[in-house]
Amino acid sequence: xxxxxxxxxxxxxxxxxxxxxxxxGFTDLEELRKRLRxxxxxxxxxxxxxxLIRILARKTGKKIEELSMPTFRSPxxxxxxxxxxxxxxxx
Amino acid sequence: xxKMKIDVxxxxxxxxxxxxxxxxxxxxxxxxxxxxxxxxxxxxxxCGAGIxxxxxxxxNIILAKESVKIFSRLSKELGExxxxxxxxxxxxxxxxxxxxxxxxxxxxxxxLGVDVKILDRDEINDVVPILDVDGMNAIAATFCPTDGHxxxxxxxxxxxxxxxxxxxxxxxxxxxxxxxxxxxxxCGIKTDRESIKxxxxxxxxxxxxxxxxxxxxxxxxxxxYRKEAIVTERLKPLxxxxxxxxxxxxYFSQQDEGQILGGIPGPDERPGYLYRPTLSFxxxxxxxxxxxxxxxxxxxxxxxWTGFYDVSPDARPIxxxxxxxxxFVHCHGFSGHGFMLSPMVTKIIADYIADGKESEFLDDxxxxxxxxxxxxxxxxxxx
Numbered sequence: 001x002x003x004x005x006x007x008x009x010x011x012x013x014x015x016x017x018x019x020x021x022x023x024x025g026f027t028d029l030e031e032l033r034k035r036l037r038x039x040x041x042x043x044x045x046x047x048x049x050x051x052l053i054r055i056l057a058r059k060t061g062k063k064i065e066e067l068s069m070p071t072f073r074s075p076x077x078x079x080x081x082x083x084x085x086x087x088x089x090x091x
Numbered sequence: 092x093x094k095m096k097i098d099v100x101x102x103x104x105x106x107x108x109x110x111x112x113x114x115x116x117x118x119x120x121x122x123x124x125x126x127x128x129x130x131x132x133x134x135x136x137x138c139g140a141g142i143x144x145x146x147x148x149x150x151n152i153i154l155a156k157e158s159v160k161i162f163s164r165l166s167k168e169l170g171e172x173x174x175x176x177x178x179x180x181x182x183x184x185x186x187x188x189x190x191x192x193x194x195x196x197x198x199x200x201x202x203l204g205v206d207v208k209i210l211d212r213d214e215i216n217d218v219v220p221i222l223d224v225d226g227m228n229a230i231a232a233t234f235c236p237t238d239g240h241x242x243x244x245x246x247x248x249x250x251x252x253x254x255x256x257x258x259x260x261x262x263x264x265x266x267x268x269x270x271x272x273x274x275x276x277x278c279g280i281k282t283d284r285e286s287i288k289x290x291x292x293x294x295x296x297x298x299x300x301x302x303x304x305x306x307x308x309x310x311x312x313x314x315x316y317r318k319e320a321i322v323t324e325r326l327k328p329l330x331x332x333x334x335x336x337x338x339x340x341x342y343f344s345q346q347d348e349g350q351i352l353g354g355i356p357g358p359d360e361r362p363g364y365l366y367r368p369t370l371s372f373x374x375x376x377x378x379x380x381x382x383x384x385x386x387x388x389x390x391x392x393x394x395x396w397t398g399f400y401d402v403s404p405d406a407r408p409i410x411x412x413x414x415x416x417x418x419f420v421h422c423h424g425f426s427g428h429g430f431m432l433s434p435m436v437t438k439i440i441a442d443y444i445a446d447g448k449e450s451e452f453l454d455d456x457x458x459x460x461x462x463x464x465x466x467x468x469x470x471x472x473x474x
Binding site: 024028030031034035037040041042044071073074075078079080081082084085 | 129130131132136244248252322323324325348368373374377378380381387388389390391392393394395396
């Protein structure tokens with residue numbers, strides 16, 4: 001059964017895409033991120049990561065707590081280059 | 092404990108290791124690749140993935156030029172898209188001294204068949220419209236339209252999958268703990284799971300090559316440097332060329348998906364296995380990037396990460412069989428250019444291992460060059 005439900009809205013990745021990548025051997029979250037760019041958009045995985053973890057746990061039969069989390073990178077929320085370049089606070 | 096006997100063990104699942112696994116397996120050798128983490132978890136998966144032929148040394152120019160030829164047919168050869176595109180590299184020239192050096196380089200590059208030219212100050216915006224030529228203090232630039240970029244994840248995964256289709260075995264999350272020697276030759280490796288007999292061990296461990304070489308009792312002169320990079324949100328297509336400056340150290344380009352990715356040496360840069368991102372880099376990079384392209388001021392940074400340069404004393408790779416230890420093959424010291432040089436460098440190494448084929452590059456880029464001789468340093472380095 002095909003499932004076109006969107007898992008990652010920023011990078012437009014569907015549940016089918018995730019399942020295919022897992023079937024192709026990309027079985028940890030860091031590899032999936034690099035294969036599909038999932039979690040690399042503006043939300044930085046806040047929306048898709050919980051969904052991705054559940055799919056991966058279901059497909060691999062692992063418990064959610066057994067899956068190692070991908071690295072969380074700064075800045076946690078998007079910040080403009082202008083405010084990073086400035087010594088002053090953004091208004 | 093299983094005792095496996097194979098021809099070649101490759102240590103490191105970056106672009107060089109995966110390319111070697113593919114090429115050697117395709118020629119019928121029994122190959123296994125060992126990666127401590129996952130495929131492209133090291134410098135490959137963290138790099139800017141630019142592909143440049145504008146170098147100052149003859150070897151690098153030829154290696155890069157031949158690599159571009161291979162990159163351009165690689166998607167077809169591997170049966171998977173690697174995201175190769177040729178948008179060019181624009182190198183800013185800031186003063187008369189740099190202009191003289193640029194003229195020398197361009198002469199050498201042209202003599203070796205690279206399509207490169209010097210742009211006047213006024214022509215810079217024809218190539219990259221968003222640049223502020225005053226802000227970046229440019230008096231000219233060099234431009235090579237056949238330089239470009241490929242997706243480092245797609246490329247490395249494509250090599251790895253093609254390697255497996257050709258019979259190579261890839262062991263991820265498997266750390267090599269020791270290299271076994273019988274007098275002056277290698278005869279196997281020990282991982283955290285098993286021992287494997289082999290005739291060749293290739294050290295393609297990037298910034299960890301120094302530690303891998305030590306397992307075989309070999310000293311290499313490489314030094315690890317932390318390198319940081321940022322990526323912005325996606326924008327509509329604004330420019331196709333990579334922009335770099337040797338004086339300011341900055342590089343940046345717009346990726347196929349629309350995000351702008353770049354890096355610069357951080358103010359707190361020092362050697363060592365440091366992996367935490369620094370705030371000083373983020374500010375320095377943002378200031379330089381908005382000086383080069385003020386309109387990017389309103390663009391948001393999504394992510395900031397660290398990678399590594401495995402830096403050799405002359406900023407050129409160290410390749411080929413060790414002169415003292417038979418079967419131990421060097422493939423490291425790329426000094427920030429491992430991705431772009433990998434197709435040709437790994438071909439030379441694969442030709443040597445599979446067919447015993449010699450090459451002038453194996454002599455010129457041998458580890459022997461550091462034995463008290465004059466060093467011809469590659470000076471065209473950024474990031």
